Amino acid sequence: MTGIERVITRTNRKAGKKTGIIVADVQGDFTTWREGSLAVPGTDKGFVAQVEQATKRFTREGYPIFGTQDWHPPDHVSFFTNHAGKKAFEAIQIEGRTQVLWPPHCVQGTEKAGVLVDNTLFLAIVKKGKDPRYDSYSGFQDDGGNKTEMDPILKRNGIEKVVVYGIATDYCVRATALDAAAAGYKVAVIEELSKGVAPDTTAAALEEMETKGVKIFKSLDLEKIKSF
Numbered sequence: 001m002t003g004i005e006r007v008i009t010r011t012n013r014k015a016g017k018k019t020g021i022i023v024a025d026v027q028g029d030f031t032t033w034r035e036g037s038l039a040v041p042g043t044d045k046g047f048v049a050q051v052e053q054a055t056k057r058f059t060r061e062g063y064p065i066f067g068t069q070d071w072h073p074p075d076h077v078s079f080f081t082n083h084a085g086k087k088a089f090e091a092i093q094i095e096g097r098t099q100v101l102w103p104p105h106c107v108q109g110t111e112k113a114g115v116l117v118d119n120t121l122f123l124a125i126v127k128k129g130k131d132p133r134y135d136s137y138s139g140f141q142d143d144g145g146n147k148t149e150m151d152p153i154l155k156r157n158g159i160e161k162v163v164v165y166g167i168a169t170d171y172c173v174r175a176t177a178l179d180a181a182a183a184g185y186k187v188a189v190i191e192e193l194s195k196g197v198a199p200d201t202t203a204a205a206l207e208e209m210e211t212k213g214v215k216i217f218k219s220l221d222l223e224k225i226k227s228f
């Protein structure tokens with residue numbers, strides 16, 4: 001190894017101490033690869049491989065990896081099957097909140113609820129949406145305002161900046177990035193490593209995140225991630 005490479009390695013490790021990676025909801029049910037019940041367009045085997053390769057690269061560079069995992073009970077409020085006469089993808093009002101009704105997905109203990117990225121890469125995987133009464137796109141809290149362990153886990157690890165990518169850009173990635181920003185973290189999202197449920201909501205989510213101070217990087221660029 002040349003002297004220059006050593007210096008770069010050390011710099012990356014140092015940056016890695018304060019920047020954490022959050023891989024959002026890369027689970028069977030959200031992928032076309034595994035014929036998931038809520039398969040998001042563009043989530044074929046190649047996409048998941050790309051996400052895993054990127055995550056391994058971050059690991060090699062010394063960045064700690066965290067994950068989120070949608071983890072619903074069978075009677076979850078977000079499943080259209082739990083609302084008589086309702087169809088999938090309809091939106092309803094519940095206690096003043098808009099709730100999109102989804103096909104049953106990521107049911108606790110089922111194979112397709114599993115995280116598809118090599119689980120040994122993660123320092124922690126935070127489960128969300130466990131309460132049947134509340135949906136939880138964000139890795140930080142559910143729609144009832146109940147917090148997950150994400151913030152304390154990041155704090156315990158000295159994390160001040162987070163890089164978020166995964167599924168879905170317009171739901172979990174958006175909500176997790178915005179909550180991280182609201183909690184005082186510097187936040188970047190990697191667009192190419194994220195896929196959205198629908199083009200219009202995905203474009204709107206990217207715009208909203210940028211407006212609220214989240215950096216949007218097209219692709220994985222270690223130099224940009226070191227210095228944002």
Ligand code: VGL
Nearest residue numbers: 025070137167168171172
């Ligand atoms: C999600 C739809 C339903 C997400 C979760 O976390 O992106 N999307 N449940």
Ligand code: ZN
Nearest residue numbers: 070078106129
């Ligand atoms: Zn869900």
